[in-house]
Amino acid sequence: MSTRPNPPQKRTSLLPKPKLLTLDPTVLIAQHAHLSGNNPITIGARTVLHPHCRILSGNAAVVVGAGCVIFERARVGMGVGGMGDKQGTDTVLGKNVVVETNGVVEGGEVGDGTVVGVGGVVGRGCVVGRYCTIAASEILPPYTRIPDFTVVYGGGQQRVDRTLEMRPELVESKMGLHEKQLDMFQRLVPNQVAKWM
Amino acid sequence: MAQSFPYTYYACDCFDSNTTTSTKRASQVVAAAAATEDEEQTFDPQNPRSNYALYPLEHLLYCEDCQQIRCPRCVLEETLNWYCPSCLFEVPSSVVKSDGNRCTRNCFNCPICISPLVVNLLENADADQGTPDRHILICPYCHWSTLETGVEFEKHTGVYAQLARIANGGKHIPTSKERDKERERRKELEARQRDSKNPLSPSSETAAVETEAREPPSRDDLFSNLAAFYKSQLEAQTPANPFSPGEMNFSSPSAYSRIMNLYSTNTAKKQKRVKPTPMREAASELEGLVIYDPASDSAAIERIKRDGWNSTLSPTQKLAQTNPHLQFADELRPIPTLLCTKRSKRCRSCRHILSKPESKITSTRYKIKLLALNHIPRLSIRALPPTNPPIPSIPGGSTASQPQPFNYNTLRSGIPTHFLLHLSNPLFDPIRVTLATSSTTPGKVQSRVTILCPQFDVGANTDVWDDALSSSPAPMARRSTINAETGQIEAGKIWDKGRNWTSVAIEVVPGFLADLKNVSGEEDGLDEDDDLLEIPIFVRLEFEADVHAEERGLSDSRGSKAERESREQAFWTVVGAGRIAGR
Numbered sequence: 037m038s039t040r041p042n043p044p045q046k047r048t049s050l051l052p053k054p055k056l057l058t059l060d061p062t063v064l065i066a067q068h069a070h071l072s073g074n075n076p077i078t079i080g081a082r083t084v085l086h087p088h089c090r091i092l093s094g095n096a097a098v099v100v101g102a103g104c105v106i107f108e109r110a111r112v113g114m115g116v117g118g119m120g121d122k123q124g125t126d127t128v129l130g131k132n133v134v135v136e137t138n139g140v141v142e143g144g145e146v147g148d149g150t151v152v153g154v155g156g157v158v159g160r161g162c163v164v165g166r167y168c169t170i171a172a173s174e175i176l177p178p179y180t181r182i183p184d185f186t187v188v189y190g191g192g193q194q195r196v197d198r199t200l201e202m203r204p205e206l207v208e209s210k211m212g213l214h215e216k217q218l219d220m221f222q223r224l225v226p227n228q229v230a231k232w233m
Numbered sequence: 234m235a236q237s238f239p240y241t242y243y244a245c246d247c248f249d250s251n252t253t254t255s256t257k258r259a260s261q262v263v264a265a266a267a268a269t270e271d272e273e274q275t276f277d278p279q280n281p282r283s284n285y286a287l288y289p290l291e292h293l294l295y296c297e298d299c300q301q302i303r304c305p306r307c308v309l310e311e312t313l314n315w316y317c318p319s320c321l322f323e324v325p326s327s328v329v330k331s332d333g334n335r336c337t338r339n340c341f342n343c344p345i346c347i348s349p350l351v352v353n354l355l356e357n358a359d360a361d362q363g364t365p366d367r368h369i370l371i372c373p374y375c376h377w378s379t380l381e382t383g384v385e386f387e388k389h390t391g392v393y394a395q396l397a398r399i400a401n402g403g404k405h406i407p408t409s410k411e412r413d414k415e416r417e418r419r420k421e422l423e424a425r426q427r428d429s430k431n432p433l434s435p436s437s438e439t440a441a442v443e444t445e446a447r448e449p450p451s452r453d454d455l456f457s458n459l460a461a462f463y464k465s466q467l468e469a470q471t472p473a474n475p476f477s478p479g480e481m482n483f484s485s486p487s488a489y490s491r492i493m494n495l496y497s498t499n500t501a502k503k504q505k506r507v508k509p510t511p512m513r514e515a516a517s518e519l520e521g522l523v524i525y526d527p528a529s530d531s532a533a534i535e536r537i538k539r540d541g542w543n544s545t546l547s548p549t550q551k552l553a554q555t556n557p558h559l560q561f562a563d564e565l566r567p568i569p570t571l572l573c574t575k576r577s578k579r580c581r582s583c584r585h586i587l588s589k590p591e592s593k594i595t596s597t598r599y600k601i602k603l604l605a606l607n608h609i610p611r612l613s614i615r616a617l618p619p620t621n622p623p624i625p626s627i628p629g630g631s632t633a634s635q636p637q638p639f640n641y642n643t644l645r646s647g648i649p650t651h652f653l654l655h656l657s658n659p660l661f662d663p664i665r666v667t668l669a670t671s672s673t674t675p676g677k678v679q680s681r682v683t684i685l686c687p688q689f690d691v692g693a694n695t696d697v698w699d700d701a702l703s704s705s706p707a708p709m710a711r712r713s714t715i716n717a718e719t720g721q722i723e724a725g726k727i728w729d730k731g732r733n734w735t736s737v738a739i740e741v742v743p744g745f746l747a748d749l750k751n752v753s754g755e756e757d758g759l760d761e762d763d764d765l766l767e768i769p770i771f772v773r774l775e776f777e778a779d780v781h782a783e784e785r786g787l788s789d790s791r792g793s794k795a796e797r798e799s800r801e802q803a804f805w806t807v808v809g810a811g812r813i814a815g816r
């Protein structure tokens with residue numbers, strides 16, 4: 037899980053991979069964000085990749101939807117430069133997914149508006165519904181299925197966020213806040229996307 | 234005791250000393266003598282009672298008047314003030330008495346996961362049309378919110394008061410006055426119905442219809458009904474007391490005994506004196522009687538069938554609620570934050586204050602704090618690896634040159650192992666220390682223990698610079714060495730010494746676990762933690778100290794200066810040296 041790429045390798049071999057990389061022109065990629073792997077990576081509109089986050093497609097393709105935020109040291113996808121086991125699972129993040137600092141999404145699907153908290157782990161092949169919350173340091177074992185509006189908290193407990201489920205207007209306002217945050221990042225974080233185009 | 238090795242615990246003998254002092258009667262003198270004899274025996278860390286006597290040095294206080302260690306068991310605690318840990322507001326004790334021990338401002342804990350709730354403003358789409366803002370309490374961790382129980386607030390402050398008026402689902406909770414009025418109204422209604430009807434006719438359809446239409450009474454309703462009923466009963470049977478105020482006084486002994494007479498049968502018979510006539514029991518719902526209704530259970534079962542386990546509550550969640558008889562998640566109420574206290578601690582025997590925090594809530598400082606670690610030498614143990622250089626040239630060099638960390642969890646049976654006992658002195662006077670231990674450790678696994686230098690001096694805790702600035706270093710005391718051929722450490726000499734510390738070597742031959750198994754002939758001859766190598770060590774200190782502060786003041790007036798008295802102190806400690814390896 038914490039296999040970090042060797043710094044020298046990162047410099048030399050991983051940078052020239054643009055042909056498999058599909059970036060929306062509005063993507064914000066901060067300095068020291070790290071994208072690598074032999075399989076295609078697709079990143080949707082207005083998505084923000086913070087410094088030192090890692091998008092790895094060594095084992096399988098990675099699709100990051102529109103408006104996602106991947107925070108520092110978070111990891112999406114698996115396999116460093118073709119290492120690791122062969123049978124990979126594609127990683128698909130929906131719209132407006134937030135992976136907070138040190139969060140890990142190792143393949144599988146994550147639905148729209150879901151938040152993976154600080155240090156949270158979504159194991160390989162998990163299917164996470166829409167507007168779910170994986171609380172800080174919660175670990176979803178591989179191949180877990182989580183319905184919409186679920187909150188995973190307190191060491192593996194699950195509950196349905198009935199507040200959001202009952203009130204669609206609250207979902208809307210939550211997404212509104214998310215949009216504002218995206219705007220703020222666009223203004224504050226220097227964009228290094230040209231390096232990857 | 235689960236702690237990483239090595240460790241030291243200090244024994245407080247308050248329990249034993251209490252038993253000997255309390256057995257003063259002539260018939261028990263023999264027993265007392267036996268008890269004192271007990272004290273002479275080696276302290277047994279395996280004894281179940283020892284769990285209540287052993288503490289790390291940091292947990293202990295020290296009474297300067299009794300000149301003794303004080304553990305949590307032999308101090309008295311006094312509440313200085315009450316405060317809310319969430320908003321850090323002090324709550325006067327009168328308010329605690331009247332309103333209970335919970336914060337009555339805006340502090341609530343989540344009924345699902347107990348993290349603090351925050352007040353959120355609901356987005357108000359029609360704000361320009363004059364719709365007032367709505368607020369909810371929401372849990373930032375598990376995302377529970379009062380919306381799930383249908384509660385919204387008008388203001389973001391005074392949430393406690395607002396919540397007291399809103400029931401789950403947004404209904405209004407009647408105040409006690411409104412409850413009284415409603416009860417009177419219904420009583421009158423019932424009375425009228427009874428009058429108008431022929432008492433012989435059994436039909437009570439109208440009443441039945443009415444009860445069906447009403448909701449079952451809430452817990453608060455029943456409580457207020459029962460309280461009102463008791464009050465009326467007390468008033469009916471007691472002549473009006475000119476001194477008692479209008480308030481009902483349940484706590485008066487006679488009222489209490491009469492209420493309790495309801496529930497006891499035998500005490501009433503025993504007492505010959507004519508008691509006031511026992512009160513009638515509550516007979517109807519308006520008097521606080523609730524009759525068990527099996528239909529509610531089947532309704533609950535149906536509901537679990539429909540909504541699943543997720544709609545029910547865990548025991549922890551139920552017990553955290555004001556009403557612990559809730560069953561379903563939609564009945565949950567936010568938990569008002571429990572208040573905390575600041576407490577002072579007094580010595581149980583002389584009542585002197587041992588610790589007193591500053592009364593300001595936001596301050597974490599103490600006005601008085603008599604810690605044992607400022608009065609009692611710290612005894613610590615660590616392994617002396619066999620590969621150690623014989624004489625460390627600088628103090629502490631022995632640890633620096635340690636090639637690899639010693640594994641305290643695999644002590645080898647039968648192989649002499651050396652440890653260092655390190656004693657550091659917090660006092661400003663030099664002390665003379667005598668260490669004592671029995672030759673074998675108590676318990677099933679008997680390890681042989683030898684303290685190689687049981688009597689030694691420890692320097693005073695003087696200014697750090699005194700030592701460094703003194704031009705001629707004091708002639709170093711005799712140091713023991715390891716004999717290169719036999720691996721033996723010279724006995725009778727200290728190992729090393731510094732400004733206010735001295736270390737001596739201790740040789741331990743860990744006992745055999747396997748032998749014991751064979752002897753007992755059972756598989757489970759050993760209990761958990763029998764393989765612990767815990768060495769009880771009796772520490773005795775002698776030192777000269779200034780006479781007590783207040784007494785010194787007296788003596789100063791008499792002209793004599795710096796009067797010294799010799800003091801003595803003794804206590805048991807237990808050092809955990811490690812765990813004996815199984816094989």
Ligand SMILES: [Zn+2]
Binds near residue numbers: 245302
């Ligand atoms: Zn004690």
Ligand SMILES: [Zn+2]
Binds near residue numbers: 317
């Ligand atoms: Zn508070």
Ligand SMILES: [Zn+2]
Binds near residue numbers: 345347
């Ligand atoms: Zn919660």
Ligand SMILES: [Zn+2]
Binds near residue numbers: 297580581583584
């Ligand atoms: Zn005392």
